[in-house]
Amino acid sequence: MLITMNQAEPFAQEAVSSDPKIIWKECLKVIKENVPFITYNTWFLPIKPLYLENLTLKIQVPNNFFIEWIDEHYNTLINKTIRQIIGAEAKLAYVISEENEIPEIELGKEAPEKPEPVIKNVPETEQKPPFESYLNNRYTFDNFIKGEGNQLARAAAIAIGDNPGETSFNPLFIYGGVGLGKTHLIQAIGNKILSNFPHKRVIYLSSDIFTVEFVEAIQSNKVNEFSNFYKSMDALIIDDIQFLINKEKTQDLFFHIFNTLHQSGKQIILSSDKPPKDLKGLNERLISRFQWGLTADVQPPDFETRIAILKKKSENYGISLSPEILEYIAINITSNIRELEGCLIKLLANASLSSKEINIELAKKTVREIATDRKVNISIEYITKIVCETLNVEEDKLRDKNRKKEVVQARMIAMYLSKKLTKSSLKTIGLHFGGRDHSTVIHAFTSMEQLMDEDQTLKETVDSIKNKIEMSVS
Ligand code: ADP
Ligand code: MG
Numbered sequence: 001m002l003i004t005m006n007q008a009e010p011f012a013q014e015a016v017s018s019d020p021k022i023i024w025k026e027c028l029k030v031i032k033e034n035v036p037f038i039t040y041n042t043w044f045l046p047i048k049p050l051y052l053e054n055l056t057l058k059i060q061v062p063n064n065f066f067i068e069w070i071d072e073h074y075n076t077l078i079n080k081t082i083r084q085i086i087g088a089e090a091k092l093a094y095v096i097s098e099e100n101e102i103p104e105i106e107l108g109k110e111a112p113e114k115p116e117p118v119i120k121n122v123p124e125t126e127q128k129p130p131f132e133s134y135l136n137n138r139y140t141f142d143n144f145i146k147g148e149g150n151q152l153a154r155a156a157a158i159a160i161g162d163n164p165g166e167t168s169f170n171p172l173f174i175y176g177g178v179g180l181g182k183t184h185l186i187q188a189i190g191n192k193i194l195s196n197f198p199h200k201r202v203i204y205l206s207s208d209i210f211t212v213e214f215v216e217a218i219q220s221n222k223v224n225e226f227s228n229f230y231k232s233m234d235a236l237i238i239d240d241i242q243f244l245i246n247k248e249k250t251q252d253l254f255f256h257i258f259n260t261l262h263q264s265g266k267q268i269i270l271s272s273d274k275p276p277k278d279l280k281g282l283n284e285r286l287i288s289r290f291q292w293g294l295t296a297d298v299q300p301p302d303f304e305t306r307i308a309i310l311k312k313k314s315e316n317y318g319i320s321l322s323p324e325i326l327e328y329i330a331i332n333i334t335s336n337i338r339e340l341e342g343c344l345i346k347l348l349a350n351a352s353l354s355s356k357e358i359n360i361e362l363a364k365k366t367v368r369e370i371a372t373d374r375k376v377n378i379s380i381e382y383i384t385k386i387v388c389e390t391l392n393v394e395e396d397k398l399r400d401k402n403r404k405k406e407v408v409q410a411r412m413i414a415m416y417l418s419k420k421l422t423k424s425s426l427k428t429i430g431l432h433f434g435g436r437d438h439s440t441v442i443h444a445f446t447s448m449e450q451l452m453d454e455d456q457t458l459k460e461t462v463d464s465i466k467n468k469i470e471m472s473v474s
Contacts (some may be wrong), residue, residue, distance in 0.1 A: 024049035030081045139187035147305030153296035161192025164267035169294040171268035178300035179338030182271040199233040208243040230466040231260045235267040245281035306330040345429035357386040380418045380432045416448035
């Protein structure tokens with residue numbers, strides 16, 4: 001960034017006297033010219049000048065993040081600025097006030113009682129405040145199997161792990177269906193960054209946790225703290241960004257966090273169930289930013305990759321499966337890697353429960369059970385809950401006679417998905433929706449199929465609800 005120091009009039013040292021507010025105001029003028037608007041507002045405006053003592057200007061910042069962030073990004077600018085304003089010998093010291101209760105200092109007067117909190121000089125950058133990165137160390141690149149379906153995403157992920165913020169893959173946006181390794185990959189990046197650069201600040205979370213935290217921050221009046229915390233990261237990893245759909249306030253805040261991080265060369269990594277352009281209900285400006293870096297998909301594994309995954313995972317469990325068994329499973333379980341893993345675990349469990357050898361018969365039995373499990377795990381109640389949450393309709397309304405358009409639609413979608421995702425009979429499904437007749441359920445099902453054929457947006461809504469349901473039970 002270009003530092004243009006001559007924009008503010010140099011302040012004659014006599015004129016400054018000991019008035020910290022005036023000095024700081026002059027500093028801010030220079031800083032404002034040299035940093036992006038959001039950076040200025042977020043990081044510099046909240047600073048309060050405290051006092052000037054022996055050519056050291058003490059400024060109060062809300063917390064440690066500020067010191068680190070400013071220090072790391074604008075150390076040179078801020079030091080040059082105060083030297084320009086105060087004089088060649090000038091120094092800066094930060095004072096952190098946890099309670100933000102440092103008394104106001106009157107113009108021109110000596111500070112009455114000086115607060116005694118932590119004082120840090122500018123060059124120090126140690127003492128990172130601890131925080132949980134939420135990374136699971138089981139997700140690494142070592143145990144991520146390369147296949148045609150994940151080649152590009154994996155290569156980009158590895159590059160970022162070694163050079164966060166320094167590749168053109170910023171943000172990295174990985175999308176694809178359930179159980180294809182998105183979470184694994186993006187967490188592997190985080191783990192790799194931390195192993196390469198232990199002092200970097202990396203955090204992983206899913207976008208619905210982000211939303212919940214944001215709502216809590218609003219309730220407890222801590223939105224600034226919340227947003228500054230995420231803005232202080234070197235790498236921000238957000239999983240399942242599709243859950244921000246229709247959450248406008250959260251999207252707005254995320255937009256600002258995204259900008260601050262991106263502008264300062266910090267790494268952003270996102271995952272989603274669909275590509276950016278298909279995220280209807282997400283602000284256009286976010287969608288366009290998501291496409292600034294690299295968008296890479298993960299596809300279901302092909303046969304060879306499925307075999308490789310089964311081999312590697314069974315070896316991890318200390319067993320070796322015969323080619324016949326490997327092939328049988330790889331032919332029959334095709335949808336995703338989570339299910340392949342599930343099948344393997346179930347096979348092991350079946351073998352140890354019945355103290356049987358793992359043979360092809362047991363493999364066949366296990367594969368059959370998986371197909372049944374898929375349906376048993378999902379309940380009509382759960383489907384109803386997710387449909388209502390997504391479409392913002394009260395659950396009770398689905399059970400009464402409400403004929404409002406959005407309720408009717410939610411009810412139809414819930415019935416359709418109940419038929420599609422559970423093994424319940426039409427009669428049982430009808431009972432769950434206020435004792436409706438089985439023919440009503442059939443009608444809902446066939447109409448939905450037809451409507452989804454004609455209406456792409458509806459189809460996408462239903463698909464995304466279906467994904468969400470399947471994701472949480474697999
Ligand atoms: P997604 O986030 O796309 O739904 P996950 O990352 O949760 O999928 O992957 C599901 C499971 O499959 C995880 O246990 C993960 O470790 C495993 N997995 C996915 N892809 C691979 C891969 N290429 N190699 C090894 N394990 C994988
Ligand atoms: Mg995931």
